[in-house]
Amino acid sequence: MTATPTILPRPIKPAGTRKRIMIICPSLGFGGAETQIIVTAKGLTARGHDVAIYLLSKEKDRVDEVRAAGVTLWEDSRNSRFDLPLLGRLRRAVHEWKPDLLHGYLFDGNLYARLAGLGNGIPVLSAERSSDYTLRRAQIAAHLATRWLSDAVVANSWAGAALARQMYPGLKNHIHVTWNGIDVREVQRRAAAATGMRATLGIPEQAKVACFVGTVKPEKDLLLAIETTRVLMQQKDTPWHVVFVGAPIYQFMSYASGGAAEVDSYAEQVEAAFATLPQQQNVHRLGNSKQVIELMAQSDVFFSTSSREGFPNVVLEAMTAGVPVVSTTYSDIQLILPLAWQVVAERNGQMMAAAILRAAEDRELAQIQKDWVSQHASIECAVDALEAVYELYIPKNTGLTA
Structure with a gap:
């Protein structure tokens, strides 16, 4: 701990x-x-x-x-x-x-x-x-x-x-x-009532689901998330599907801001990287959604690849919803995730995928995370x-x- x-x-x-x-x-x-x-x-x-x-x-x-x-x-x-x-x-x-x-x-x-x-x-x-x-x-x-x-x-x-x-x-x-x-009771209520994602997206019951939530901008490092997805797709024993929630930032910003060219260029890189993934039918890109908690709750693992961030609400929501979390290292994340191995020190798709696979098999992690949020966040x-x-x-x- x-x-x-x-x-x-x-x-x-x-x-x-x-x-x-x-x-x-x-x-x-x-x-x-x-x-x-x-x-x-x-x-x-x-x-x-x-x-x-x-x-x-x-x-x-x-x-x-x-x-x-x-x-x-x-x-x-x-x-x-x-x-x-x-x-x-x-x-x-x-x-x-x-x-x-x-x-x-x-x-x-x-x-x-x-x-x-x-x-x-x-x-x-x-x-x-x-x-x-x-x-x-x-x-x-x-x-x-x-x-x-x-x-x-x-x-x-x-x-x-x-x-x-x-x-x-x-x-x-x-x-x-x-x-x-976060409102622990409300998140748990929504998570308990969440149904229908697999049927809607055509995900087989035997498949594992990893969920990523983040705006398409450089600090979320979608390129690393895509590389992690590529490694998960190579698993022989269990098929993996990956759900991406979040849109390019320019789609919902209400005013022009500096750095728009950088954001646009990054969004183009992300689109090109997505196009190279195998098994495209196993990649589900949903854009922005008001059902983030429900989508995470129906996943086997939530993962974050941010390079910098403050205090990530979505990580707290996933933990409270009973979903194992894996993350890259940034800000206070090593103080938030209860087990040291949940935080991957290197920005490497192979290592991220290995931690995701471990999280999916850990039977005690979900409750440990819930207890931590209730006590601290x-x-x-x-x-x-x-x-x-x-x-x-x-x-x-x-x-x-x-």
């Missing part, structure tokens, strides 16, 4: 008090950060806090579940990476809603949150959701010009916190780690930790009394 870091304890606060938290983020698509925003907003709302989300772009896929949870939601429409009229609308929303704290997510959410809080006397928290990356030139300029407006940084991994200490040298004592959390754990951070920065005389 690997060691796990200490999670901040739940703060003790007077019964009946609640805070007003405004989260600012680019969108609410199918990414891990967006999923965590939704889950966290629901968790905070369930504890009696008032939560609002300000989207910089209109969203069509997931807003209903946010509103159904009682979360206030603004959907704006950004016309450029830095949209001054949008910033004006955001500042008006902050003035009218009067939050106790602003929490930005992702680079653009961080930037707009800082500028929205400028001169308002409202604490502003930036988020660090990844690690081992570099900003583009324009992003560096925007970050350096505004980072002083952040009161603190909330990272979702220890690796991300290490990066944040470099990016925010003036906030070294105000960088906090709060791991992601439930939504209750995540909200406990986040509440503790918020309490450090929200003035003590603010908050509403029920």
Whole structure:
């Protein structure tokens, strides 16, 4: 077993008090950060806090579940990476809603949150959701010009916190780690009810199924996932099918971003690599889906080939759904997966496939994983930790009394 870091304890606060938290983020698509925003907003709302989300772009896929949870939601429409009229609308929303704290997510959410809080006397928290990356030139300029407006940084991994200490040298004592959390009961409910994947995709009952979930972009390393698939296809004793869930990022981004040429070029490489696989009928590419949990739950193994990432929600969901997980090494993954062999140190398709085969035969791994998530990465754990951070920065005389 690997060691796990200490999670901040739940703060003790007077019964009946609640805070007003405004989260600012680019969108609410199918990414891990967006999923965590939704889950966290629901968790905070369930504890009696008032939560609002300000989207910089209109969203069509997931807003209903946010509103159904009682979360206030603004959907704006950004016309450029830095949209001054949008910033004006955001500042008006902050003035009218009067939050106790602003929490930005992702680079653009961080930037707009800082500028929205400028001169308002409202604490502003930036988020660090990844690690081992570099900003583009324009992003560096925007970050350096505004980072002083952040009161603190909330990272979702220890690796991300290490990066944040470099990016925010003036906030070294105000960088906090709060791991992601998931709704364990909801994931288990959905997993238990999942049926029909094999029949729909034409997968024989005797075949094994490996599932990969990830947007088609370089950091997910689809090329390694495809090479791993090629090795699995060579197994003589048991036929393997591989289900890929996720679309190229340009298919669902709502605004043009820098680096588009790199992403397009990578998507072309991925398409070419898929075309070289044998047994094409055993490869199932499903694009984005709202049924990720159900698809994983009906698989024998979930695998990740990311080269960098923050704290992977989809890994937690697979673990909670009772699906053995195998991953490459990145960020805090060695603290998350309970057994050392589940994390493959080398970026090698043969080694990934060998770990997948081992995971498929391990009869105890599923329960070990479930127990770990319940103890360390439930939504209750995540909200406990986040509440503790918020309490450090929200003035003590603010908050509403029920």
